Amino acid sequence: MNYRIKYNVIVNGNTITNKEIIVKNKCSELVAKVSLEEYLRRKYEDSFNRLIINSCYENNPLFEFFNL
Numbered sequence: 001m002n003y004r005i006k007y008n009v010i011v012n013g014n015t016i017t018n019k020e021i022i023v024k025n026k027c028s029e030l031v032a033k034v035s036l037e038e039y040l041r042r043k044y045e046d047s048f049n050r051l052i053i054n055s056c057y058e059n060n061p062l063f064e065f066f067n068l
Contacts, residue, residue, distance in 0.1 A: 001025075003032035004059040009040055010049040022059050029056050 002024045008017045026032040037051050 001027070002059040003029060003056055005032065005036055005056045006054045007036070008052040008054065009044070010052070011044050011047045013049065029058075032056065 002022055003026060004020065004022050006018070006020045008015055009019060010016075021036065023032040023035055026035055033053060033056060036053075040051055041048050
């Protein structure tokens with residue numbers, strides 16, 4: 001399943017807000033969240049401080065088609 005995650009990330013004490021990403025091919029919401037955190041730790045390396053997840057839901061193309 002694919003999950004759409006809206007999040008903020010704190011890097012070097014500065015908050016980067018209103019980010020959104022689709023995490024693909026994960027078996028559960030928890031696995032998708034952990035995968036995102038691991039990705040951000042690799043991307044920002046030692047600058048990464050914290051991930052704040054605002055929302056996480058299954059990304060279903062049918063729902064997007066009907067704007068649900």
